Amino acid sequence: MSAETQGGFQSIAAVDHALAVLKTLATSAEPLGVNELARRIGLHKSTVSRLLRTLENHHFIQRDATHGRISLGLGVVALAGPMLGAMDVIAIGRPVLERIANTTGETVSLALWNGKEAVMVEQVLGTRTVVHYTWRGKAVPAHSTAVGKIFLSFLPDSEVRPILTAPLERFTEFTIVDPDKMAAEIARIRQTGYALNVEENELESCGVASAAYDFNGKVATVLNIAIPKYRFDGEQQLRLAEIVVEGARELSGKLGYGNRAR
Known part of the structure; x- marks a missing residue:
């Protein structure tokens, strides 16, 4: 050579x-x-x-x-497909993020899964004086963030089990590190369709997230609303959960979910 x-x-x-x-x-x-x-x-x-x-x-x-x-040949498409798919999700999802950010005043973001962590790929800052900010491309832990827990909830049990049995890093006093408690958390997420983060990754930082699906019925991205702890009481948790689930449903429709030929 x-x-x-x-x-x-x-x-x-x-x-x-x-x-x-x-x-x-x-x-x-x-x-x-x-x-x-x-x-x-x-x-x-x-x-x-x-x-x-x-x-x-x-x-x-x-x-x-x-x-x-x-x-x-099609091999070129397969090679570029993941990147192009991510670009499509960002372009299509941004208007949804903007609407939710304007409605709630909170920062709204999109995340993708890299096989181990959730990666933040887009965000729209909230309109309030104090808002959460993260940079595009930042990878966040799966077990201590709302977006990460959503991705975990869609993995088969055979893939989730090794993650839960490995030592889970504690980031704050509120991080769930007990495997049984995390398994129960994942079960709750699968039932309700949304995940919460209440100071589990950073103190004073909270979030609520839900998944958006693509044309094939697979998770395309996770939509997240970030909010400071002092504005995240029980009533607000339920309100934002409804908003993020509805936003994810809207984004799923824009990505073609439900339109697949039978």
Whole structure:
């Protein structure tokens, strides 16, 4: 495998050439033959043919059955799909966040699941003097946040059990670290459709969250309302729970949930 220096670092030629193939196909208005592809990239036909065989094995390119012309394959879509899906969720969800933030005066956010933690990907700040703020891309623990507990509640029991039996980190005196209590909390969330965080991750910081579903009936994102503890009494908990569940239902509809062909 050859390498060449570009911009002060070692560039692997085969990777550069494979990317050149994909970029050329992406900018072409029509499928290309091997000869034309090789000419545009400036490589020998035999080199391009070898690259194409590898890319085809991974479904990054496809050939039409009649002339063997080449275009991008579904493997590229699968690779970019998670990122594009996240971008769609953010774009579609922001008006819902804005409406809830204006209605409640509290900060509203969206979170995605990275397989271990909830990641905050969008937020709209509340209109009150004191509001909660978090940065986009921040990962928050699963067991001590409302958004994280929602994601946990949708995992199969076989995946939840190892998480609960591992030592749960205590962040405040209110963090649930007992596995049985957390299992009961998850059962309650599955029944009610929303999760609460009452100073479990940070003192004076609370939240209420609910899941929004995509076209396939899977959790697309979790919607969360953050609120300081002094404004989060029992009555307000119930009010915001109703609002966040309704907001998640609205977002689910915008994401196509319930419209899947039977």
